[in-house]
Amino acid sequence: MAAATTQVTQNWQNFFSPATPIDAKTALLQHGAQLQPLLQAFAADPRISQISAQVTNVQFTSDTTAIVTYDLSLQxxxxxxxxxxxxxxxDGTWKVSQATLCGLVAQSGNTAASAVPGCSS
Structure with a gap:
């Protein structure tokens, strides 16, 4: 599980890095192709370029899911x-879950989340 923990940590931090382009973020997100319009809309928010995440713990709940504890930073x-x-x-890659991204978008007040299949409630 050490290799999986490393991949989860790296992919999670890369996903939330302002330096990671949208196409790369899409590859690190569950159902990324479906949610790419949401990523693009979310990226239009100037605060997004100031956000980063630091993973502090990864706890595997099954062979295909893990709970990730992280600190979300702004500037x-x-x-x-x-x-x-x-x-x-x-597809053999540990990714940020769709539910995690949709939840963060909803918290931001961005209404784009409700218009994307998979994020609407």
Whole structure:
């Protein structure tokens, strides 16, 4: 599980890195192709370029899912300590779960989430 923990951590932090292009983020997101319009809409928010995540714990709940504890930062300041999200194994790669991204978008107040299949409630 050490290799899986490393992949979850790296992929999670890359997904939330402002330096990672949308196409690469799409590859690190569960159902990324379906949610790419949401990623693009979310990226239009200027705050997104100032967000990063630091994984503090990965706990596997099955062979294909893990709970990820992370600190979400804005401009280098932690704004959501010990946040919890889910990573899923999809096509041999550990990815940020669709539910995690949709939840964060909903928290941001961005209405784009409700217009994307998979994020609407």
């Amino acid at each position: 280098g300041q932690v704004v959501q300590p010990a946040a919890a999200g889910q990573a899923v194994l999809e």
